[in-house]
Amino acid sequence: MLQISDITYRIAGRTLLDHASVTIQPGARAGLVGRNGAGKSTLFGLITGILSPEDGTISVPRNWRIGEVAQEAPAGEESLLSVVLAADTERANLLRAAETEKDPHRIAEIHMRLGDIGAHSAEARAGSILSGLGFSPETMRGPCSALSGGWRMRVALAAALFAQPDLLLLDEPTNYLDLEGTLWLQTFLAKYPHSVLIVSHDRDLLDTAVDTIVHLNEGKLTLYRGGYTSFDRQRREQQALQLKMRDKQMAQRDHMMAFVERFKAKASKAKQAQSRLKALEKMEPIAELVNEHVYPFTIPDPKKPAAPPIVAMDNVTAGYQPGVSVLRGIDLTIGTDDRIGLLGQNGNGKSTLAKLISGRLQPQSGDLRLAKLKVGYFAQHQLDELNPAGSAFDHVRKLMPDVPEASVRARTGALGFPGNKMNTPTGELSGGEKARLLLGIAAFPGVNLLILDEPTNHLDIDSRQALVQALTDFAGAVIIISHDRHLLDATVDRLLLVANGTVSRFEGDMEDYRRRILEERGSDGGGDKSAGGAGSKESAQERRREAAARREQAAPLRQKIKKVEALLASLHKEIQRLDAVLADPATYAAGGNTVTLRSRERADAQKKLAAAEEEWLTLSDELEAAMAG
Numbered sequence: 001m002l003q004i005s006d007i008t009y010r011i012a013g014r015t016l017l018d019h020a021s022v023t024i025q026p027g028a029r030a031g032l033v034g035r036n037g038a039g040k041s042t043l044f045g046l047i048t049g050i051l052s053p054e055d056g057t058i059s060v061p062r063n064w065r066i067g068e069v070a071q072e073a074p075a076g077e078e079s080l081l082s083v084v085l086a087a088d089t090e091r092a093n094l095l096r097a098a099e100t101e102k103d104p105h106r107i108a109e110i111h112m113r114l115g116d117i118g119a120h121s122a123e124a125r126a127g128s129i130l131s132g133l134g135f136s137p138e139t140m141r142g143p144c145s146a147l148s149g150g151w152r153m154r155v156a157l158a159a160a161l162f163a164q165p166d167l168l169l170l171d172e173p174t175n176y177l178d179l180e181g182t183l184w185l186q187t188f189l190a191k192y193p194h195s196v197l198i199v200s201h202d203r204d205l206l207d208t209a210v211d212t213i214v215h216l217n218e219g220k221l222t223l224y225r226g227g228y229t230s231f232d233r234q235r236r237e238q239q240a241l242q243l244k245m246r247d248k249q250m251a252q253r254d255h256m257m258a259f260v261e262r263f264k265a266k267a268s269k270a271k272q273a274q275s276r277l278k279a280l281e282k283m284e285p286i287a288e289l290v291n292e293h294v295y296p297f298t299i300p301d302p303k304k305p306a307a308p309p310i311v312a313m314d315n316v317t318a319g320y321q322p323g324v325s326v327l328r329g330i331d332l333t334i335g336t337d338d339r340i341g342l343l344g345q346n347g348n349g350k351s352t353l354a355k356l357i358s359g360r361l362q363p364q365s366g367d368l369r370l371a372k373l374k375v376g377y378f379a380q381h382q383l384d385e386l387n388p389a390g391s392a393f394d395h396v397r398k399l400m401p402d403v404p405e406a407s408v409r410a411r412t413g414a415l416g417f418p419g420n421k422m423n424t425p426t427g428e429l430s431g432g433e434k435a436r437l438l439l440g441i442a443a444f445p446g447v448n449l450l451i452l453d454e455p456t457n458h459l460d461i462d463s464r465q466a467l468v469q470a471l472t473d474f475a476g477a478v479i480i481i482s483h484d485r486h487l488l489d490a491t492v493d494r495l496l497l498v499a500n501g502t503v504s505r506f507e508g509d510m511e512d513y514r515r516r517i518l519e520e521r522g523s524d525g526g527g528d529k530s531a532g533g534a535g536s537k538e539s540a541q542e543r544r545r546e547a548a549a550r551r552e553q554a555a556p557l558r559q560k561i562k563k564v565e566a567l568l569a570s571l572h573k574e575i576q577r578l579d580a581v582l583a584d585p586a587t588y589a590a591g592g593n594t595v596t597l598r599s600r601e602r603a604d605a606q607k608k609l610a611a612a613e614e615e616w617l618t619l620s621d622e623l624e625a626a627m628a629g
Contacts, residue, residue: 339493
């Protein structure tokens with residue numbers, strides 16, 4: 001078993017682990033969860049021995065092998081298959097020894113051990129893992145140097161899985177995978193024969209592949225049985241109970257203090273008062289809950305509605321070079337509030353279709369009709385395009401060049417950058433904060449269509465749920481490319497499969513697609529460990545129906561909010577105009593009642609602005625409550 005006992009670790013004066021303890025039993029598949037920066041990766045470093053705790057101990061059985069994904073992806077001329085096979089060092093050493101050993105008894109022992117570890121079927125097993133992660137047989141036998149960085153990391157992941165260590169440590173293993181590879185990995189890990197500890201923000205993975213959750217919070221480790229959904233429910237129940245107990249204790253303390261204050265001066269009651277004071281001193285205070293607030297995502301509704309359909313394609317062919325098509329024969333119609341998920345392996349043309357829909361790529365042939373609309377486009381590679389020296393405020397200021405600084409700061413704060421955070425250079429922001437800023441910029445003008453290409457890679461679970469809520473609230477159309485099944489289940493109504501140079505409607509849900517992928521990649525689907533059974537399918541469909549109903553019911557509130565926002569913009573302009581008049585010396589030179597009248601007008605406009613802002617806040621609260629159900 002993995003035994004973590006009373007460990008403490010600090011970095012740069014900050015305590016990440018504070019006398020933390022947990023025990024993970026042999027064969028357990030555990031998910032390690034906690035907010036970004038809580039110390040999850042640090043704990044991995046302590047387990048592997050790269051780091052040393054200040055206090056406490058970490059112990060594993062002496063014969064256990066600990067394995068993790070290599071930090072540097074293989075990039076040499078070795079074939080992918082060779083790299084993966086070499087990860088089983090015992091097999092590699094035995095094969096080398098068999099070639100040089102002269103002692104017949106030793107040779108027999110070597111071959112017996114090779115048989116025990118299944119060495120002769122190793123190549124088939126390695127090929128199966130590589131296939132599951134999306135490699136073709138031809139690519140497996142090619143050199144690693146021919147692959148991009150992301151695909152090389154898949155090879156490193158395949159090597160770690162193939163080695164089958166007694167304790168497998170995986171830190172965000174789906175970051176380099178597409179949806180298809182993620183679905184395969186979930187099933188593989190659900191059947192892994194040894195212990196696994198996984199850091200992941202993929203809620204579906206943590207519901208499908210693990211049977212234990214270890215929560216790292218405020219330096220402590222707490223173990224919960226079950227997957228993430230079960231953990232989330234248990235934690236909320238514990239928080240509710242703790243809050244109730246704390247309120248009860250505070251009421252008891254107040255009552256005891258009132259007795260002491262009332263009777264401490266009376267001789268007949270002095271003894272009882274002293275007794276209550278001693279009881280108060282011994283009363284262990286119940287800790288106040290720390291509010292782990294996650295800022296909501298801000299996705300403004302379309303400023304102007306577009307005439308449906310917003311996109312219509314008839315027999316469209318698309319590509320980047322004349323005479324060479326990536327996609328062909330596309331027939332597609334998109335409505336004003338469609339929610340579409342794009343399925344298909346990386347390289348099959350999902351991004352090409354997204355560029356075509358957004359107007360960034362012109363068709364080679366066929367009829368493409370785009371309504372007059374604004375399109376917001378988010379893709380991971382755009383994170384590198386942010387100005388590292390510019391702050392979130394600077395990026396928003398470029399989008400709002402002619403408005404007062406206070407309005408720019410308010411908008412930047414609404415994107416999730418309050419206070420001094422809005423002045424932090426983007427080069428110093430975390431990946432999740434950069435993704436939040438980029439999404440805010442993409443959706444800034446009030447778009448009719450929002451296209452998201454892997455929006456959750458750097459977001460923690462709570463932030464992903466906030467994104468789900470924002471997309472549910474958004475009144476425009478959404479197209480999502482993501483390996484996060486939970487995001488797709490919770491937000492999309494229609495699935496399109498991009499494969500074999502064509503685009504077709506996928507008749508089924510995400511569970512049907514998972515089964516299809518596992519059949520194609522030679523897996524039996526993991527038996528009863530699958531989290532995507534009938535109940536999951538029905539709940540996902542029900543969530544989508546409820547979200548659609550909430551959007552429809554909230555429409556009148558949205559209209560009221562838009563009218564108030566228009567009034568706010570008008571009042572801001574009026575106040576700016578009056579400020580300019582009052583700042584002009586000519587106004588005072590004119591004499592008469594001009595200055596008095598303009599001052600009264602400004603005071604009146606300011607009063608109306610305050611009332612409008614109050615109305616906007618009230619309506620926004622009502623809308624949030626309506627969308628939360």
